[in-house]
Every structure is written in structure tokens, then in C-alpha cells.
Amino acid sequence: MSNRGVIAAEGLNPPITERCAETMPNVADTITKLVNGFFEWFGCLGIFIWKVLRAAVTPPYEWREIIRQLDEVGSKSFPLIALAGAAIGVVISMEARYSLTRFGARSMFPATLVYSVIQVMGPIMTGLIVSGRVGAGMGAELASMKVSEQIDAIEASAINPYRLLAATRILACILMLPLLTLAADASGLLTGWFAQTLVEPLSFHQFIESGFQGATFSSFLPQTFKTAVYGLIIGTIACFQGMRTRGGAEGVGRAATNSVVIASLFVILADVVLVKFILVVFP
Amino acid sequence: MATAYDIAIKQAKPAHDGRAPVIDVVNLRKSFGIHKVLDGINLSVNRGETLAVLGRSGTGKSVLLRLIIGLKTPDSGTICICGQNIAGLAIDRMGEIRKKMGFLFQHSALYDSLTVAENVVFPLEHHRRDMSRFERNDRVKQLLTEVGMEGILEKMPSDISGGMQKRVGLARALALEPEILLLDEPTAGLDPISSGEIDDLILKLQHERQMASIVVTHDLHSAKTIANRLALLDQGNVVIKGTFEDLQKSDIKFVKEFLKQS
Numbered sequence: 001m002s003n004r005g006v007i008a009a010e011g012l013n014p015p016i017t018e019r020c021a022e023t024m025p026n027v028a029d030t031i032t033k034l035v036n037g038f039f040e041w042f043g044c045l046g047i048f049i050w051k052v053l054r055a056a057v058t059p060p061y062e063w064r065e066i067i068r069q070l071d072e073v074g075s076k077s078f079p080l081i082a083l084a085g086a087a088i089g090v091v092i093s094m095e096a097r098y099s100l101t102r103f104g105a106r107s108m109f110p111a112t113l114v115y116s117v118i119q120v121m122g123p124i125m126t127g128l129i130v131s132g133r134v135g136a137g138m139g140a141e142l143a144s145m146k147v148s149e150q151i152d153a154i155e156a157s158a159i160n161p162y163r164l165l166a167a168t169r170i171l172a173c174i175l176m177l178p179l180l181t182l183a184a185d186a187s188g189l190l191t192g193w194f195a196q197t198l199v200e201p202l203s204f205h206q207f208i209e210s211g212f213q214g215a216t217f218s219s220f221l222p223q224t225f226k227t228a229v230y231g232l233i234i235g236t237i238a239c240f241q242g243m244r245t246r247g248g249a250e251g252v253g254r255a256a257t258n259s260v261v262i263a264s265l266f267v268i269l270a271d272v273v274l275v276k277f278i279l280v281v282f283p
Numbered sequence: 284m285a286t287a288y289d290i291a292i293k294q295a296k297p298a299h300d301g302r303a304p305v306i307d308v309v310n311l312r313k314s315f316g317i318h319k320v321l322d323g324i325n326l327s328v329n330r331g332e333t334l335a336v337l338g339r340s341g342t343g344k345s346v347l348l349r350l351i352i353g354l355k356t357p358d359s360g361t362i363c364i365c366g367q368n369i370a371g372l373a374i375d376r377m378g379e380i381r382k383k384m385g386f387l388f389q390h391s392a393l394y395d396s397l398t399v400a401e402n403v404v405f406p407l408e409h410h411r412r413d414m415s416r417f418e419r420n421d422r423v424k425q426l427l428t429e430v431g432m433e434g435i436l437e438k439m440p441s442d443i444s445g446g447m448q449k450r451v452g453l454a455r456a457l458a459l460e461p462e463i464l465l466l467d468e469p470t471a472g473l474d475p476i477s478s479g480e481i482d483d484l485i486l487k488l489q490h491e492r493q494m495a496s497i498v499v500t501h502d503l504h505s506a507k508t509i510a511n512r513l514a515l516l517d518q519g520n521v522v523i524k525g526t527f528e529d530l531q532k533s534d535i536k537f538v539k540e541f542l543k544q545s
């Protein structure tokens with residue numbers, strides 16, 4: 001009998017089949033819990049969306065809170081978005097000039113910059129920055145209100161928290177994302193042109209005329225307004241994560257992190273789907 | 284520490300008007316997973332009456348209040364508020380019932396991004412749109428004066444003490460002139476003097492407004508001071524209901540033990 005056989009026979013170390021039998025339930029349990037958690041999360045999200053929708057379409061409407069949230073999401077994100085857009089404009093300008101010069105297509109520079117910023121970088125960059133700034137802020141704020149019973153206090157005062165807290169924030173995100181995207185685009189184009197002008201003088205009028213030559217509204221509008229969907233995602237995920245928080249300060253931290261991570265992931269996934277959708281609908 | 288005012292008020296009989304109780308809880312059950320928290324609770328409170336719910340920590344006293352105000356849903360049983368069963372009511376219908384109730388949370392639950400005045404005006408802004416801004420502000424000042432908190436209108440909740448937060452929470456709970464007042468541990472975490480002041484305040488408000496109140500507490504002295512009747516909870520059931528004297532006369536072992544330790 002081999003050494004392993006002796007150990008197994010003496011019961012010191014059970015044979016591998018027994019050990020597998022012991023470990024398998026644990027693995028199965030873990031997988032079951034993960035799958036259950038996954039479906040439970042989506043189930044709860046569905047119920048949350050239904051409650052928010054029902055609250056949003058029935059009066060009274062929380063106009064003051066909507067205006068406050070528009071300011072919170074829009075005005076307060078504007079400087080960061082404009083700055084990030086400016087940086088992206090400069091980077092694309094430098095990269096595009098180098099690549100286009102290599103391929104002898106320098107005349108294409110304005111169009112390359114315009115299309116890169118407006119169709120690709122502006123929307124996704126705005127979505128990701130807002131999911132970071134606003135998603136974390138909303139997630140943490142609502143989570144903190146939840147753990148300190150402030151949301152219960154709102155409900156106990158006969159005020160629907162889904163209407164006051166969630167619907168207003170989600171609506172503000174939906175309305176503000178396209179506007180912030182326009183700001184990012186404008187800022188990116190301006191700094192991109194400026195960076196180009198430092199190397200090779202080009203009037204702004206010429207740059208715009210050449211960049212938008214042959215462009216139609218459908219070239220840019222769907223790309224800009226698709227960010228309303230990002231807004232819907234960011235607002236919904238942040239409010240959902242915040243309002244279902246449990247477990248004190250640690251729970252608040254977890255809600256803020258989860259809001260950002262999940263919203264960013266969903267924004268990227270939505271971008272993939274929306275790009276394909278736009279290409280099909282607006283060929 | 285009961286003041287002369289307390290004793291005078293205590294001697295006044297609750298205003299039983301012969302009608303159905305304002306709060307009527309019948310065979311109420313609530314579990315969290317396998318843990319039965321409330322297992323067939325029956326109690327009722329009339330207008331002008333204060334019921335103190337006592338019991339050890341974790342016996343479901345706060346859960347009972349949350350079920351009554353609809354923040355949690357019962358597994359079975361009925362909760363009638365002013366004759367209407369609230370079990371299964373839609374959120375907006377429940378809202379109408381909640382306007383009749385004021386709730387003081389254990390940790391006050393003041394909105395930390397709003398000032399004291401904004402906290403108190405919050406329910407008025409949402410439910411009394413017929414009132415002008417000046418009328419609402421006057422009402423806030425009047426409520427804060429009533430709870431002895433005039434002059435702190437612009438302070439943030441984080442800048443005032445726990446006892447002051449309770450008073451502001453009480454002013455907020457009273458903003459809509461409720462018929463029912465639910466108080467969750469109103470004196471928890473307060474020093475004896477502040478506790479006594481809060482008890483006096485609750486008694487004064489009760490006397491003036493004749494609300495039906497349920498006070499959840501494990502402070503026997505406070506319960507004895509402010510309540511007309513007491514209900515002692517253990518293992519999800521009401522062990523005994525009655526006046527403090529009834530509890531003292533009881534032969535139930537748990538009641539004796541509870542009174543001895545309190």
C-alpha cells in the first residue's frame with residue numbers, strides 16, 4: 001500500500017473522493033448564492049424602477065427638488081467636464097496631427113478632431129466622469145440618509161421618497177448629461193483647435209467649416225443625446241444602491257463604490273449597444 | 284423625576300369618547316427570516332391616551348411602531364388607524380393615513396443637510412401648500428417655542444445636542460397637527476435632567492393636544508411618568524397590559540423581574 005493509501009486507510013487524510021464530496025457542497029453553495037444574488041439584485045432593481053416610475057408620473061411634482069438636482073448634477077459638474085473635455089481635445093489634436101501627417105492626410109485634421117470628439121470621446125467621457133462624480137455623490141448621500149433613518153423620516157412624513165429623492169435625481173441626470181456632453185464637446189474642439197493653431201496657424205472659422213463639412217444633424221445629435229440614456233443609468237443605479245444600503249459607515253462607503261463601479265460598467269455596455277443602434281437607425 | 288405638573292396631568296383621565304380606538308392592533312405577527320419578532324400582538328389606544336410599550340432590547344418594540352406607521356408590512360394581523368386597516372394600502376393611500384401621525388425616531392432622524400427651521404417646515408412645505416411662506420414660518424416658530432427651542436432656527440442638526448435634537452424632532456412630528464403620536468425611545472441616550480424635561484414636554488403636549496400616543500421605551504420611570512397604561516413585551520407577545528399599579532401587583536415572574544431590574 002502506498003503511503004497515501006496508509007494515511008487514507010487510517011483516516012488521517014480522507015481519500016480524494018471524500019475530500020471532493022466535502023468541498024463540493026461549499027462550491028455549489030457559493031455558486032448558488034452568487035446566482036441568487038445576481039437575480040435578486042436585478043429583481044430588486046426592477047421593483048425599484050417600477051416604484052420610481054409610478055411616483056414620477058403622479059402628482060404632486062417636486063419642482064424645487066428637481067431644480068436643486070439640476071444645479072447639483074449640471075452646474076457643479078460643469079467645470080470638471082469642461083476641463084476634461086479640454087484635455088481630451090488637446091490629446092486628440094496632438095495624436096491626430098502626428099498620425100495624419102504620417103499618412104499624408106493633414107487636411108483631414110479638422111474633420112478628424114470634430115468627429116473624434118463629438119462622436120466618440122465627448123459622450124463616453126462625460127458619461128464616465130458623471131458616473132464618478134455624481135454617481136458616488138448620490139450613492140453616498142442617499143446611503144447616509146438611509147442608515148440615519150432620514151429616508152424613513154421622509155416616508156413617515158407622508159412624503160414618497162421615491163418621488164422626492166429618486167425620481168428628481170434620475171430626471172436631473174437624464175436632462176443634464178446631453179448638456180454636459182455639449183459642454184465637453186465645445187471645450188474639446190476649442191482646445192483641439194488652439195493646440196493645432198500653436199503649431200500651424202488655422203483660423204477658427206476655417207477649422208469649423210472644414211470640420212463640419214458634409215455633416216448633418218444626424219451625424220452628431222444621436223451621439224450627443226444618447227447620453228440621456230447614460231444619465232438614466234447613472235441616476236437609477238446611484239439612487240438604487242443608495243436607498244437599499246445597510247450597515248452604517250461601511251455600508252455608505254460600499255454604496256458609493258458600487259454606484260460608481262456598476263454605473264460605469266453599465267455606461268460602457270450601453271455605449272456598445274447604442275453605437276450599434278445609432279449606426280443601424282442613422283446609417 | 285416627576286414635577287407637580289406631571290402629577291396633575293397624570294391624574295387627568297384620558298378622553299374616552301366612546302368611539303372605536305384610534306389605534307387598534309389585532310393579532311399582529313412579524314418575523315425576520317426564522318426569527319419571530321412579534322407573535323400575535325393585540326393592543327388599542329384611545330384618543331387622549333398614552334400607552335407605553337416596554338420590554339427588553341430586541342423584543343420588537345420599535346418594529347411595532349414601524350408597523351403602525353407603515354414603514355414595515357406585517358406578516359399577518361390588522362392595524363386599524365382611525366378605523367381604517369392599513370395593511371396592504373398603496374403608498375399614496377398610506378400617505379393620507381400618515382398625515383394623521385407624528386413619529387419621533389430614536390435618533391431623531393433630522394435631515395442633516397437642512398437647518399432646524401427647514402427640518403420643521405419640511406412636512407408643511409409638502410402638505411400645506413395652501414399656507415403662505417410667512418404662515419409656515421410663523422408655524423415653525425410657534426412649534427419650536429412649544430418645544431422650548433426658539434432661537435435656534437438657523438442652526439444645523441449637527442450643532443445642537445441630542446436632547447435638543449429630540450425636541451426639534453418632536454416639533455417636526457407635530458407640524459401637521461397629528462391625531463396620533465408615536466415616540467421611539469424619546470429619552471434614550473439623554474441625561475436624567477434632559478430625560479425629565481422631555482417627559483414633561485410630552486406630557487404637556489399630550490394634555491394640550493389630546494393625541495393618541497404610543498411611547499416605546501425601556502425606561503420604566505419615563506413610562507410611569509408619561510403613560511396612562513403600560514404594555515410589557517416579551518418574546519413577541521404582550522405579557523401584561525395595565526396601569527403601573529397593575530404591573531406592580533402582577534405575579535408574573537417576568538414582570539416582577541423587569542420591575543426589579545428597572
